[in-house]
Amino acid sequence: MTSTPELAGRAGRPTATPAGPLHRPSELTPTIDVSGLVDADGGLLDRAIFTDHQIYQQELRRVFAPSWLFLAHTDQFRRPGDFFTTYMGEDPVIVTMDKSRAVRAYLNSCRHRGARVCRADAGTTRNFTCTYHGWAYDLEGRLVSVPNREGYPDRFDTADWGLVEVPRVENHRGLIFGTWNPRAPSLREALGGMAWYMDAMLDHDGAGTEVVGGVHKWVLEGNWKLSAEQFATDWYHVNMSHASALMLLAPAGKSPRDEIVHRAGRQYVDPNGHGAGFPVHPKNRFDALAVHQWFDYEAARARLGDARVEGPMTNGHATVFPNFSYLPVNGSVRVWHPKGPDRMEVWAWTLVDRSMPDEVKEAQRLYNLRTFGPSGVFEADDGENWSEVQAISRGFVTNSVPLNYQMGLGSEREDGRYPGKTSELYSDAAGRAFYRRWQSLMNTPAWYEVDR
Amino acid sequence: MSGTGIRVAALDDIPEGEGITVDRAVTGTEDDIALLRDDDGSVWALNDTCTHETASLAEGWVEKGHVECPLHASRFCLRSGKVEGLPATRDAVAHRVEVRDGEVYLFPNETSS
Numbered sequence: 001m002t003s004t005p006e007l008a009g010r011a012g013r014p015t016a017t018p019a020g021p022l023h024r025p026s027e028l029t030p031t032i033d034v035s036g037l038v039d040a041d042g043g044l045l046d047r048a049i050f051t052d053h054q055i056y057q058q059e060l061r062r063v064f065a066p067s068w069l070f071l072a073h074t075d076q077f078r079r080p081g082d083f084f085t086t087y088m089g090e091d092p093v094i095v096t097m098d099k100s101r102a103v104r105a106y107l108n109s110c111r112h113r114g115a116r117v118c119r120a121d122a123g124t125t126r127n128f129t130c131t132y133h134g135w136a137y138d139l140e141g142r143l144v145s146v147p148n149r150e151g152y153p154d155r156f157d158t159a160d161w162g163l164v165e166v167p168r169v170e171n172h173r174g175l176i177f178g179t180w181n182p183r184a185p186s187l188r189e190a191l192g193g194m195a196w197y198m199d200a201m202l203d204h205d206g207a208g209t210e211v212v213g214g215v216h217k218w219v220l221e222g223n224w225k226l227s228a229e230q231f232a233t234d235w236y237h238v239n240m241s242h243a244s245a246l247m248l249l250a251p252a253g254k255s256p257r258d259e260i261v262h263r264a265g266r267q268y269v270d271p272n273g274h275g276a277g278f279p280v281h282p283k284n285r286f287d288a289l290a291v292h293q294w295f296d297y298e299a300a301r302a303r304l305g306d307a308r309v310e311g312p313m314t315n316g317h318a319t320v321f322p323n324f325s326y327l328p329v330n331g332s333v334r335v336w337h338p339k340g341p342d343r344m345e346v347w348a349w350t351l352v353d354r355s356m357p358d359e360v361k362e363a364q365r366l367y368n369l370r371t372f373g374p375s376g377v378f379e380a381d382d383g384e385n386w387s388e389v390q391a392i393s394r395g396f397v398t399n400s401v402p403l404n405y406q407m408g409l410g411s412e413r414e415d416g417r418y419p420g421k422t423s424e425l426y427s428d429a430a431g432r433a434f435y436r437r438w439q440s441l442m443n444t445p446a447w448y449e450v451d452r
Numbered sequence: 453m454s455g456t457g458i459r460v461a462a463l464d465d466i467p468e469g470e471g472i473t474v475d476r477a478v479t480g481t482e483d484d485i486a487l488l489r490d491d492d493g494s495v496w497a498l499n500d501t502c503t504h505e506t507a508s509l510a511e512g513w514v515e516k517g518h519v520e521c522p523l524h525a526s527r528f529c530l531r532s533g534k535v536e537g538l539p540a541t542r543d544a545v546a547h548r549v550e551v552r553d554g555e556v557y558l559f560p561n562e563t564s565s
Contacts, residue, residue, distance in 0.1 A: 125522075126511050126522045134524050136507075136524065145505050
């Protein structure tokens, strides 16, 4: 079941499942050198990375498979058998709590003919039974029932045919991530300096977070990198794209105050491709009134320090490479599931502090829904931009014209207040780092490609 | 069997909509017995092993007079054991149960009234 590091990698397969004499010809997985498609130093990008099918296939193999990918929140698993189905890249997975209360993840595909063994979004179960022929697996992934078992040869051993398990599942302050890479660094190590910024949202008071019930899911035309990149690096679009929403939220009869429009802040640039940008101001606050009035900013200053309270605790945007993003102001956390080069599915949760009274949680839920729900006044603007960019990018000439990522070139520095390298609030620095990381993974053989 | 039955569980041991297994060593039956509690609070008993494949009906889903096998979703009548949904094709054996003063008594191999 669990892929052993020794076996995973043989015959170029990412799992240790028995393959007999099967071996996949290398022509099926051509590798493209992407050196010439990303100029991270000069801030130029070739648009083919958003549209090409071979590049997309290579992303699934070399960017998604080896990386830590967001799966779910620990709050979604309270008793054995609770499960949630999601995707890692385009691979369907079941996340569940086993009988020993450990959260585990399995490939949601029967070992017999490959159908999904769980078709529900979430729930509670005792087994995962394939609806095609009835092979059934328990919460530990073991194959426990094979109809017409006597029809199989003597060498058929059910122990060899359990669900394929995601070998590494770890959580950081309630956020569960998994990776297929048995040799990946720990999740904490992979988050690196980004954890300091994430904790500004996840560790307000030591009681932790929980998710509002239900996950919003919607489909957009657009490559997954367009949204992941924006959440890493782009406050620049706010005043232009969201002008109408900002007008709407301003006091009646007035435009937004100058200090809202012309904001100063920092943008964290992580060497692993993560990024977070946030305005900095001593009076930064949560937007939802009920949340603002309930929140103890002084206690948060003592716990998190002034720099975080005045920056990434209440405000801004962030992406954990490759496709997990969040917004501290309203507790929105989301995954950009890739669905081909030109399509994504957005799956969004609302995170609230466990310590919030019910009416404050409800206020945050409604504020999130109004602003960044599937039809939120800000979210709709963003989706329109990504789909616009994608829709025209199939044009031959259009596709060949490089894009500009030069804002803040050379501005990355240690500022003595925000840890790691930071740039200005308005900058493409984290975007350049995002694509530098993407380029590096795309050009590096993954663990299963390396002979040991 | 005795006129008073075998005391096999306290009613509170069985949550509504769920079941528990009683070992055949206690009941003297050919199979373990599934005590199944319907969502109206009533308690019923069937042979525990599904008649289709090896699975415990006590682990199944109990509601509205039926139990659904946890493995392949075969469905049986709690009262009679009659099979009501494929892939099982053979009825389960039902046994009479009585609840007195919060205790559950089993009458092995007697049919439900």
